Amino acid sequence: MDNGDAAAAGIVLAGGRSSRMGESKAALEWHGSTLLHRTAALLARTVAGPVLVVRAPGQELPGLPAGVEIVEDPVEGLGPMQGLSAGLTAVADRVAIAFVCSTDLPFLHPAFVRRVLRGLTDPEVDVSLPVARGFPQPMAAGYRTALAELAGKLVADAKLRPAMLFERCRVRRTGDAELLADAELARLDPDLDSVVNVNAPQDYATARQRPAPQITVQRYGALAGGEHGPREVRAATLGAAAAAAGLILDRHVVAALNGDRISRDAQLPLVTGDVVAFLSADAGG
Amino acid sequence: MSAGGYFGRAMVVELTGRTATANPLPLDERVLRAYLGGVGLGTWLLHRLAPPGGDPLASAAPLAFVFSPLVGTPLTTSAKFAVVAKSPLTGLLTDALASSQFAISGKLTGHDAIVVRGRADALSVLLIDSDDTAGVRLEPAPELAGLPAAETETAVRERFGRGWRTAAIGPAGERQVRYATISHDGRHAGRGGLGAVLGAKNIKAVAVRAGRKVAVADQPGVLAAARDLRERSFGPATAKYRELGTLANLLAFNAVSTLPTRNFTAATFEGAPALAAEQLHELRGVARNSCASCSIGCEHIYTRRGGGRQRMEYENVFALGPLCGVSEPDDVFAASARCDELGIDTISAGGTIAWAMECVERGLLDAPWLRFGDGAALLRTLEAIGAREPGLGELLAQGSRRAAAAVGHGSIDFAPQVKGLELPGYEPRSLQTMALGLAVNARGADHNRSGAYEADLSGELDRLDGGAAHVAAAIGTEDRAAVMDSMILCKFLRGVFTEPFAEWAALLSTVTGWDVDEPELRATARRIVLAKRVFNAREGATAADDTLPPRMLDTPLRLGSGRVAALTRERLVTMVAGYYAARGLDAEGNPRPEDVAGLLLDG
Numbered sequence: 001m002d003n004g005d006a007a008a009a010g011i012v013l014a015g016g017r018s019s020r021m022g023e024s025k026a027a028l029e030w031h032g033s034t035l036l037h038r039t040a041a042l043l044a045r046t047v048a049g050p051v052l053v054v055r056a057p058g059q060e061l062p063g064l065p066a067g068v069e070i071v072e073d074p075v076e077g078l079g080p081m082q083g084l085s086a087g088l089t090a091v092a093d094r095v096a097i098a099f100v101c102s103t104d105l106p107f108l109h110p111a112f113v114r115r116v117l118r119g120l121t122d123p124e125v126d127v128s129l130p131v132a133r134g135f136p137q138p139m140a141a142g143y144r145t146a147l148a149e150l151a152g153k154l155v156a157d158a159k160l161r162p163a164m165l166f167e168r169c170r171v172r173r174t175g176d177a178e179l180l181a182d183a184e185l186a187r188l189d190p191d192l193d194s195v196v197n198v199n200a201p202q203d204y205a206t207a208r209q210r211p212a213p214q215i216t217v218q219r220y221g222a223l224a225g226g227e228h229g230p231r232e233v234r235a236a237t238l239g240a241a242a243a244a245a246g247l248i249l250d251r252h253v254v255a256a257l258n259g260d261r262i263s264r265d266a267q268l269p270l271v272t273g274d275v276v277a278f279l280s281a282d283a284g285g
Numbered sequence: 286m287s288a289g290g291y292f293g294r295a296m297v298v299e300l301t302g303r304t305a306t307a308n309p310l311p312l313d314e315r316v317l318r319a320y321l322g323g324v325g326l327g328t329w330l331l332h333r334l335a336p337p338g339g340d341p342l343a344s345a346a347p348l349a350f351v352f353s354p355l356v357g358t359p360l361t362t363s364a365k366f367a368v369v370a371k372s373p374l375t376g377l378l379t380d381a382l383a384s385s386q387f388a389i390s391g392k393l394t395g396h397d398a399i400v401v402r403g404r405a406d407a408l409s410v411l412l413i414d415s416d417d418t419a420g421v422r423l424e425p426a427p428e429l430a431g432l433p434a435a436e437t438e439t440a441v442r443e444r445f446g447r448g449w450r451t452a453a454i455g456p457a458g459e460r461q462v463r464y465a466t467i468s469h470d471g472r473h474a475g476r477g478g479l480g481a482v483l484g485a486k487n488i489k490a491v492a493v494r495a496g497r498k499v500a501v502a503d504q505p506g507v508l509a510a511a512r513d514l515r516e517r518s519f520g521p522a523t524a525k526y527r528e529l530g531t532l533a534n535l536l537a538f539n540a541v542s543t544l545p546t547r548n549f550t551a552a553t554f555e556g557a558p559a560l561a562a563e564q565l566h567e568l569r570g571v572a573r574n575s576c577a578s579c580s581i582g583c584e585h586i587y588t589r590r591g592g593g594r595q596r597m598e599y600e601n602v603f604a605l606g607p608l609c610g611v612s613e614p615d616d617v618f619a620a621s622a623r624c625d626e627l628g629i630d631t632i633s634a635g636g637t638i639a640w641a642m643e644c645v646e647r648g649l650l651d652a653p654w655l656r657f658g659d660g661a662a663l664l665r666t667l668e669a670i671g672a673r674e675p676g677l678g679e680l681l682a683q684g685s686r687r688a689a690a691a692v693g694h695g696s697i698d699f700a701p702q703v704k705g706l707e708l709p710g711y712e713p714r715s716l717q718t719m720a721l722g723l724a725v726n727a728r729g730a731d732h733n734r735s736g737a738y739e740a741d742l743s744g745e746l747d748r749l750d751g752g753a754a755h756v757a758a759a760i761g762t763e764d765r766a767a768v769m770d771s772m773i774l775c776k777f778l779r780g781v782f783t784e785p786f787a788e789w790a791a792l793l794s795t796v797t798g799w800d801v802d803e804p805e806l807r808a809t810a811r812r813i814v815l816a817k818r819v820f821n822a823r824e825g826a827t828a829a830d831d832t833l834p835p836r837m838l839d840t841p842l843r844l845g846s847g848r849v850a851a852l853t854r855e856r857l858v859t860m861v862a863g864y865y866a867a868r869g870l871d872a873e874g875n876p877r878p879e880d881v882a883g884l885l886l887d888g
Contacts, residue, residue: 218540220533220536220537220540220563221525221528221529221533221534221536221537221562222524222525222527222528222529222533224563228563228567250521251780252521252522252524252780254742254743254744255744256540256541258845258846259540259541259542259844259845259846260541260542260844260845260846260848261744261747262541262741262742262743262744262748263744264743265744277537277540277541279537279540279541279742280524280525280533280537281742281743281780282522282523282525282526282739282777282779282780283534283537283538283738283739283742284526284531284736284739284776284777284779285531285532285598285599285600285710285732
């Protein structure tokens with residue numbers, strides 16, 4: 001995870017019907033895995049708490065990163081309030097806050113997640129709601145997990161729109177300018193692409209045409225092959241970064257993401273600004 | 286007839302006055318199979334021969350050179366031996382491995398181990414060859430006093446003739462600096478102060494000469510295994526060692542915030558690029574060398590500015606560079622060379638001096654010239670230690686734990702040691718499997734008998750969040766080390782094995798003729814680990830010793846990524862308790878009586 005300071009959960013709501021897309025958005029291909037895998041893996045590298053996916057009853061999910069939990073909506077078709085209730089309930093006894101998002105945010109950046117969660121450092125705030133690119137983003141927002149009970153009650157009362165929750169708790173709305181006052185976010189996601197979602201086939205096609213994130217790779221020791229220093233490449237996953245660096249992530253190679261997390265998971269999602277160090281797996285000395 | 290690869294006996298040399306007497310000690314095949322050789326057999330020998338509670342520097346203290354069934358075979362990296370004794374630094378068991386022709390010649394005197402006890406009345410050379418009765422003699426050698434080990438080896442060859450292989454101490458060993466080394470062919474049995482133990486016996490050098498042959502059970506099988514292993518040793522698993530040597534760790538560790546810097550106050554060092562293997566390879570002439578019988582060739586020997594050459598490893602660069610805040614390569618080269626000449630362990634020297642530098646910063650030591658980053662001060666301090674100069678030299682020659690006890694004022698909290706042994710170059714807060722390995726290891730803060738950093742850097746667990754998975758991983762690496770260090774194979778070869786215990790069992794069976802399988806070898810690993818704990822408990826170690834310096838537990842580190850690496854007391858205590866439970870130890874870390882009974886420690 002990139003930010004161990006925030007004891008937050010990550011919750012992905014995957015139970016939507018994807019009616020405009022015409023097929024399951026969760027299973028849409030994204031740089032060798034799926035949109036859902038990428039979103040869940042991105043939260044896993046960002047938050048210190050549990051990551052879980054909320055699915056519709058019986059919904060078939062594509063493969064998920066190791067350690068990601070699955071929670072099922074008790075009833076199908078009740079929308080995001082149902083998912084929010086199920087997700088917050090599942091983590092309420094473990095963490096105080098959670099970042100909750102939909103499955104279809106292919107450009108979600110950890111800096112955005114961190115900025116939104118920071119809105120909950122004020123104990124008087126229950127929901128940190130970004131109002132980005134002109135719209136409130138309840139499906140890319142931070143929630144206090146103590147809201148689980150209220151969300152459950154709203155579901156029971158058939159009050160299913162997020163706005164109905166916001167009417168009953170303390171919401172901190174943060175617009176573009178305030179979000180981008182965060183230097184890290186302004187540098188890494190200046191257009192707030194984190195909230196760009198893909199609802200229809202054309203959205204998906206457009207999103208796929210974007211270049212992969214620009215990252216920095218550096219090969220160390222015997223892996224360097226005479227090349228010293230970092231270089232910029234475009235790669236959306238660790239496997240793609242390794243390939244761009246001329247390496248294969250076999251048992252002799254590991255990668256350190258931003259000097260922190262060690263991995264050889266080829267599907268580990270990368271984002272703009274990441275620095276990947278490739279190291280010999282044998283650290284004997 | 287002993288099993289293949291063994292002679293079935295040790296030699297116990299008793300020194301008195303100007304004489305040395307050899308007494309054979311038969312080694313039962315049950316014992317050999319239970320402890321293999323190297324550190325395992327050495328542990329068993331110490332149980333048998335070391336008087337409980339004895340002073341490590343006393344006449345009665347034994348020092349054992351222990352070989353292994355693989356020594357003398359064509360298996361790559363097998364020309365290794367262990368030196369085992371009670372450590373004058375820790376007061377507990379210590380064992381150090383080294384590689385050279387000394388291993389082969391020592392074993393081919395016809396013994397699986399050579400144990401030295403007693404004390405000569407003048408500085409002497411102990412000569413041992415394969416003659417059962419007249420093969421041991423003690424030769425006074427006052428002319429060797431004060432010589433570095435390398436010059437001693439040359440002098441021994443000139444005086445006694447070619448064919449002798451020598452393990453020698455430097456002037457620091459003669460003066461019983463508590464972290465003095467034993468050296469041979471430019472290699473060192475480095476940790477724990479074994480050179481001081483030999484020095485206390487007035488033995489400047491032990492010279493051995495081969496005269497016997499040792500049979501293996503399946504010669505064609507051994508040759509085939511040797512060819513296969515040699516081939517594999519040229520592959521990607523050893524590329525790091527071959528191409529840049531262990532110094533390749535420096536930049537990599539810096540990149541992942543695990544390079545201990547300025548007495549463990551930071552985990553990254555701004556001067557790391559200047560000391561990195563990659564940089565030195567470009568700027569300096571470099572030559573490669575191998576230990577005897579090794580096809581990896583990890584030694585990288587750099588040209589020093591102004592003349593001379595120096596072998597540089599990660600651990601000596603870490604300890605004499607970042608740990609002391611020194612970034613000028615020639616200062617680190619010079620300090621490393623001086624440690625070799627004096628015959629002192631670079632890790633303990635660097636750790637103790639870094640502690641002293643921090644004491645000076647805090648106003649606890651009156652040596653205002655001794656500052657982090659000052660290479661000249663580093664060299665000046667090494668001289669003082671090697672000479673045991675009154676004052677600072679004498680203080681630091683005792684190691685950081687004793688020095689901190691003398692200085693007081695809470696300086697023990699930042700003394701970089703476990704059980705008295707200074708920490709190697711792996712930051713425990715950002716490598717929390719390693720933190721456990723360092724805390725529970727019998728030898729003290731040790732990276733070779735644990736190697737738990739492997740798990741931290743594997744990507745298979747969160748290295749900043751130690752828990753149950755880290756306990757299992759630490760036990761796994763400790764077990765693998767116990768077997769490799771007893772068979773003995775170089776651990777730089779470990780990456781070539783995909784099913785290590787099964788492959789090692791097959792190798793051992795081919796050499797010895799025993800029908801060893803993977804479960805037996807796993808049980809052997811546990812037995813060796815438990816036997817060490819039993820020895821240490823006998824010498825007064827308790828669960829309170831299985832910990833880390835307070836700095837590691839009370840002061841979090843902020844990584845370059847911004848994430849905080851915190852290893853709390855509670856977390857470490859939980860991991861240690863998990864280790865005890867998984868090892869089958871009681872709450873005090875002691876093996877249960879029924880386990881002790883199975884260790885064959887009574888013979």
